[in-house]
Amino acid sequence: xxxxxxxxxxxxxxxxxxxxxxxxxxxxxxxxxxxxxxxxxxxxxxxxxxxxxxxxxxxxxxxxxxxxxxxxxxxxxxxxxxxxxxxxxxxxxxxxxxxxxxxxxxxxxxxxxxxxxxxxxxxxxxxxxxxxxxxxxxxxxxxxxxxxxxxxxxxxxxxxxxxxxxxxxxxxxxxxxxxxxxxxxxxxxxxxxxxxxxxxxxxxxxxxxxxxxxxxxxxxxxxxxxxxxxxxxxxxxxxxxxxxxxxxxxxxxxxxxxxxxxxxxxxxxxxxxxxxxxxxxxxxxxxxxxxxxxxxxxxxxxxxxxxxxxxxxxx
Numbered sequence: 001x002x003x004x005x006x007x008x009x010x011x012x013x014x015x016x017x018x019x020x021x022x023x024x025x026x027x028x029x030x031x032x033x034x035x036x037x038x039x040x041x042x043x044x045x046x047x048x049x050x051x052x053x054x055x056x057x058x059x060x061x062x063x064x065x066x067x068x069x070x071x072x073x074x075x076x077x078x079x080x081x082x083x084x085x086x087x088x089x090x091x092x093x094x095x096x097x098x099x100x101x102x103x104x105x106x107x108x109x110x111x112x113x114x115x116x117x118x119x120x121x122x123x124x125x126x127x128x129x130x131x132x133x134x135x136x137x138x139x140x141x142x143x144x145x146x147x148x149x150x151x152x153x154x155x156x157x158x159x160x161x162x163x164x165x166x167x168x169x170x171x172x173x174x175x176x177x178x179x180x181x182x183x184x185x186x187x188x189x190x191x192x193x194x195x196x197x198x199x200x201x202x203x204x205x206x207x208x209x210x211x212x213x214x215x216x217x218x219x220x221x222x223x224x225x226x227x228x229x230x231x232x233x234x235x236x237x238x239x240x241x242x243x244x245x246x247x248x249x250x251x252x253x254x255x256x257x258x259x260x261x262x263x264x265x266x267x268x269x270x271x272x273x274x275x276x277x278x279x280x281x282x283x284x285x286x287x288x289x290x291x292x293x294x295x296x297x298x299x300x301x302x303x304x305x306x307x308x309x310x311x312x313x314x315x
Contacts, residue, residue, distance in 0.1 A: 007036035058088040059289060060106040060114035062099060068209055069233060069261050070182075070276070074117055074137065077282035084283075085290050087112075103132065112293045115285050118182065135289040137281065138181045141301040146292060148285045148302045152182050152258075155274035155306030156189030156228065159256040161197075162272070162308055163226040166254060166315065170199040172224035174217050174234050175206045186230045186258060211237035218242060225253060226314070232257035232264050232273055239267060239313070254314040270311035280304050 005012045010033060017025050018033040025033075036042075059082055066072050075091065082089045090109055094102035099116070106114055113133030136145045138152075163171045173190045176183030187204060194201050205220045207213030207230070214229065214237025221227055221238070229235035235257035239249060247253050249269055257264065260275035281304045291298045 003040055004033065004036045004042050007040060008033045056110045056112055057086060058090055058109070058111045059286070059293075060090045060092060060109075060111040062092055062094055062102050062106070062114055062116045063118070064094050064099075066093070068118075070231070070259060070278070071117060073261075073278045074282055077278045078115060078286060080279070081283045081286040085286060087286070087290065107132070113289045115289055118180075133289060133292045135285050135292070137285050140181065146288050146298060146300055148281060148288060148304065149181070149185075150276045150281055150304050151306045152185035153189035153192070155258060155276075155308075156186040156230075157193045158306070158308045159228045159258065159272075159274050160190045160193040162310070163228060163254055163256060163314060164193070164197055164199065166226070168226035168254065170194060170202060171226045171228050172202045172221050173204050174214060174221065174227055174229040174238060175204045176209055176230040176234075178206065183230050190228055207234045207237075209233055211240075214238040215241045218245065221253075227253060227255050229255065229257045232259045232261045232267075232271060235271055235273070235313075236267060239269075239271075243268070249313050250315055256314050260309050264309075265311065267313070269313045272311045272314040273309050275307045275309050277304055277306070 002012060005015045008015070010029060014025060014029060015033055018030050061075065061078055063071050063075070066075060079089045090106065090111055092102040092105050103114070113135070116134060116136045118138045134145060136147050138149045139145060139147045141147055160171050171190065171194065173187060175187050178184070191201060202224070205217045207217055209231055211233050214234030216237070217234070218238055218241030227238065229238060235255055238255060242249055242253055242255075249255055255271070257271050257273035258276070260273045264271040264273050284302050284304055288298045288302065
């Protein structure tokens with residue numbers, strides 16, 4: 001630290017304030033100290049800083065599975081967002097119904113707070129730990145948690161309206177699991193849009209997010225001319241089943257997905273879908289969590305917009 005102070009022409013106390021992110025350093029001095037740290041390859045010792053500040057500069061991410069595309073993309077985006085804030089990320093997986101055990105593991109590692117992702121957030125009301133800063137991704141806004149979620153209902157409404165606008169009399173829905181917040185919000189957006197248009201509301205066909213469940217759903221959707229799938233993976237399976245049965249997309253059946261996974265543009269045909277902005281979702285969650293950790297007033301609920309991406313599967 002003394003070498004950094006000498007290179008920057010400041011006191012050791014000023015270097016310490018920069019390292020500990022004190023607001024009592026003017027921007028020009030902070031920039032000079034950070035430049036000296038970079039030139040000398042100086043890296044603050046995380047454990048020593050934790051002793052000084054009472055914070056480990058580490059946050060946790062709690063998931064029940066990384067098998068879904070959404071969860072795996074959120075893991076990468078959250079790691080990137082945490083690093084930009086100077087925080088390390090610790091991942092823990094929770095077996096079904098055992099999120100409390102995951103929190104115990106995080107407490108043992110001294111994390112400052114945690115982001116609870118998707119399916120795991122449903123377990124929070126019964127197993128919420130005391131004294132740990134938390135942000136839930138995909139949880140009802142009426143909960144007493146800090147919540148961030150994509151505009152699932154708005155995205156579903158846009159997908160359904162797009163299909164109706166193409167001239168279809170109604171839109172069938174291949175939904176996600178009944179106990180999923182995201183799936184229920186997407187179903188709600190689909191249903192409300194059909195009601196508002198005065199269109200018939202077909203029975204929901206339910207899958208489990210996997211391509212296999214989308215493939216299996218094809219028989220139940222035999223009467224459909226337009227299908228809104230609750231995620232791109234189920235849409236992929238449905239597209240395969242439709243091709244196998246000789247039904248052309250979009251000529252016989254128009255298909256819209258949700259997520260805009262990296263491969264969606266290379267599906268056959270390229271998939272019209274609703275894009276979730278996973279980096280924005282992760283940055284919002286991390287910003288709220290870090291703000292809460294550092295004593296700032298933060299919004300209790302935050303919604304990240306979704307976007308319709310038009311491709312060849314619905315036109």
